[in-house]
Amino acid sequence: MNRTLNKMTNWTSFPSLVLIIVLAIVNSFFVHKFFSLNYASSFLTSYTPLIICAMAQTIVLLGRGIDLSIGSVVSLVNVTVVTLVGMGWSLPLAMLVGVLTGMAVGILNGFVIGILRVTPLLATLATSSIAAGAALWIMPYPGGSVSIDYVLWYQSLIFGFIPAPLIFIVVALLIWFLWRYTPAGLQLYAMGKDIHKTYVSGVPVHRTQFFIYMTSGILSGIAAIALTGNTGAGDPLIGESYTLHAVAASVIGGVSLMGGSGDTYGSIFGSIFLGLAFQLVFVLHFPSYYQDLASGVIVLVGIIGASLMKLRSSRPRIMSTSSR
Amino acid sequence: MFFSNLRKRIGIYIPSLSAIVLLLILGQILSPGFASPSNIGNIMAMATVLAMAAIAQTLIVISGNEGIDLSIGAVMSMGALLGAVFSQGMNENIWYAVLMLTVLGIIIGLINGVAIQYIKIPPLVMTLSMASVVNGFSLAYTKGLPTGSAPEWLVQLGIGHVGPIRWLLILGIVLVLIMELILRKTRYGRTLYLVGSNRRAAILSGINVNLNVILTYVIAGVAGSLGGLIMLGYVGVAQLEMGADYTMLSVAAVVIGGTLLSGGSGTYLGSALGSIVLILLTSVLIAVGMPAGIRVLIQGLILLLILLAYSREPKLRQ
Numbered sequence: 001m002n003r004t005l006n007k008m009t010n011w012t013s014f015p016s017l018v019l020i021i022v023l024a025i026v027n028s029f030f031v032h033k034f035f036s037l038n039y040a041s042s043f044l045t046s047y048t049p050l051i052i053c054a055m056a057q058t059i060v061l062l063g064r065g066i067d068l069s070i071g072s073v074v075s076l077v078n079v080t081v082v083t084l085v086g087m088g089w090s091l092p093l094a095m096l097v098g099v100l101t102g103m104a105v106g107i108l109n110g111f112v113i114g115i116l117r118v119t120p121l122l123a124t125l126a127t128s129s130i131a132a133g134a135a136l137w138i139m140p141y142p143g144g145s146v147s148i149d150y151v152l153w154y155q156s157l158i159f160g161f162i163p164a165p166l167i168f169i170v171v172a173l174l175i176w177f178l179w180r181y182t183p184a185g186l187q188l189y190a191m192g193k194d195i196h197k198t199y200v201s202g203v204p205v206h207r208t209q210f211f212i213y214m215t216s217g218i219l220s221g222i223a224a225i226a227l228t229g230n231t232g233a234g235d236p237l238i239g240e241s242y243t244l245h246a247v248a249a250s251v252i253g254g255v256s257l258m259g260g261s262g263d264t265y266g267s268i269f270g271s272i273f274l275g276l277a278f279q280l281v282f283v284l285h286f287p288s289y290y291q292d293l294a295s296g297v298i299v300l301v302g303i304i305g306a307s308l309m310k311l312r313s314s315r316p317r318i319m320s321t322s323s324r
Numbered sequence: 325m326f327f328s329n330l331r332k333r334i335g336i337y338i339p340s341l342s343a344i345v346l347l348l349i350l351g352q353i354l355s356p357g358f359a360s361p362s363n364i365g366n367i368m369a370m371a372t373v374l375a376m377a378a379i380a381q382t383l384i385v386i387s388g389n390e391g392i393d394l395s396i397g398a399v400m401s402m403g404a405l406l407g408a409v410f411s412q413g414m415n416e417n418i419w420y421a422v423l424m425l426t427v428l429g430i431i432i433g434l435i436n437g438v439a440i441q442y443i444k445i446p447p448l449v450m451t452l453s454m455a456s457v458v459n460g461f462s463l464a465y466t467k468g469l470p471t472g473s474a475p476e477w478l479v480q481l482g483i484g485h486v487g488p489i490r491w492l493l494i495l496g497i498v499l500v501l502i503m504e505l506i507l508r509k510t511r512y513g514r515t516l517y518l519v520g521s522n523r524r525a526a527i528l529s530g531i532n533v534n535l536n537v538i539l540t541y542v543i544a545g546v547a548g549s550l551g552g553l554i555m556l557g558y559v560g561v562a563q564l565e566m567g568a569d570y571t572m573l574s575v576a577a578v579v580i581g582g583t584l585l586s587g588g589s590g591t592y593l594g595s596a597l598g599s600i601v602l603i604l605l606t607s608v609l610i611a612v613g614m615p616a617g618i619r620v621l622i623q624g625l626i627l628l629l630i631l632l633a634y635s636r637e638p639k640l641r642q
Binding site for chain 1: 390392439443444445446448449450452453454455456457458459460461463464466467468572575579585615616617618619620621622623624625627628631632635636637638639640
């Protein structure tokens with residue numbers, strides 16, 4: 001019993017779990033029927049895209065990279081799906097093409113970073129601009145729509161008790177398991193800790209990096225499909241905020257920005273934390289023009305808080321190997 | 325000796341200089357009148373606005389530690405929006421606007437710098453979240469309805485000229501001179517290069533690295549907010565997030581200018597030339613009637629190609 005407790009409190013995702021519980025209790029004072037299936041379902045409808053984007057970012061961060069193109073990919077996939085549906089394509093086919101589009105950007109990232117060795121920060125900044133431009137080109141102004149059936153299904157409860165967005169999260173989790181429970185996962189964590197040693201141990205780091213970014217692209221595509229179910233329409237700028245929020249959710253969930261530590265559950269908790277905090281701002285009825293500032297401050301404070309905790313727990317090590 | 329030194333010094337400017345000439349010729353072919361003096365003056369004026377953003381980006385990239393400023397677009401938008409609010413379109417209020425924007429720029433830079441140096445948040449993440457806070461702040465302060473317009477003096481600076489030369493071109497040249505002087509001759513500038521190339525050596529030689537880096541982010545904040553004011557003068561009216569593009573463009577300008585992201589090297593003249601290249605490219609694309617989406621796409625593609633040409637990391641095997 002004691003050992004399990006110890007393991008639990010040392011879990012990198014533990015602090016974010018505590019934060020969620022605290023915030024849930026606070027929220028429950030303001031929201032009517034907060035602890036109900038209906039509220040959980042509507043919460044998931046809004047924040048599933050963020051959860052999946054954060055999972056994508058986490059995989060990249062674990063390998064000591066960063067993907068700044070997530071938000072633009074979400075926009076690009078959203079407008080692609082809506083445009084194809086508008087041209088008379090069937091929805092499943094349009095979704096497939098959408099996810100493949102996300103994968104294509106991921107492959108471009110993976111190729112440029114893994115094979116051509118450009119630093120992830122600048123490479124994904126460039127591809128982010130490419131994807132954002134493509135999205136604006138395909139659909140210069142918000143518009144279009146997907147079938148209402150899909151929107152209704154996305155917001156419904158399957159068998160009366162499973163929120164439909166959960167299916168997207170499960171798919172994303174399966175992709176995470178593909179990493180976690182195969183040698184690839186070990187390589188991912190090893191790369192995040194020390195890429196040189198990993199390379200010397202015979203791990204094909206370039207190939208792993210390629211697949212990391214490809215996975216991130218696929219997950220961003222899936223997130224965009226979920227988002228399309230929530231909004232039901234196309235918007236070339238809709239994904240913009242997801243890049244930052246995905247990073248913030250990962251960091252709040254205990255994923256290290258220096259790579260090699262954390263896991264995807266942390267990013268899920270981090271996203272739920274952000275979602276609850278945003279909801280709190282919403283139910284407190286701030287004037288609408290203060291809400292952007294409020295959510296910006298929440299994200300900033302979350303990142304600073306998580307970084308301060310990391311700093312305190314790892315101070316002795318930092319003192320002795322201070323190189324930055 | 326002298327000539328080899330000279331060649332080395334000019335060498336990094338050759339790609340951008342040749343790109344400028346090529347783009348001018350291309351523009352003239354595709355759209356006659358492109359290389360006319362008035363259009364070139366216009367391009368140089370726009371390049372100066374971008375060069376203001378490039379001040380922040382260049383200094384931060386030189387400071388090393390994967391330094392990058394993703395908040396510059398938001399800070400410039402804030403400068404333009406609040407500049408219009410503070411001045412209310414009146415010349416006598418310009419100094420008040422300048423003072424307030426300088427203070428705001430210092431605050432933003434201080435928060436960025438302190439969080440990066442003392443809380444060890446990577447610059448990329450810190451400045452990205454700062455961008456969202458600053459955008460939110462601008463929205464909250466203007467209550468979503470930007471009021472006020474550019475004072476006449478500012479508009480004069482933005483679009484007026486003295487004789488045949490645009491005021492903004494003069495400002496651009498002055499900026500290049502001042503920045504090169506700061507980087508090469510002052511204690512701050514020379515320290516910055518050492519801090520950027522080897523933090524550890526800088527600490528061991530008794531340099532106050534934290535102070536140097538925080539000062540860099542403060543200068544970047546002020547350059548951004550005052551750059552926004554210049555942008556307001558050029559455009560004439562303020563809009564929400566009007567400077568958003570400058571984040572990506574300033575990074576691209578710095579990379580074209582030959583400054584390496586690993587830090588510790590680079591020149592401001594290079595970034596200024598890079599700004600001209602990017603504005604020329606955008607103008608050529610506009611001249612041939614490319615929609616906004618394609619322009620953004622091509623800007624990204626160009627950045628990617630430049631990165632492939634200049635900024636590849638060494639092989640792991642070495």
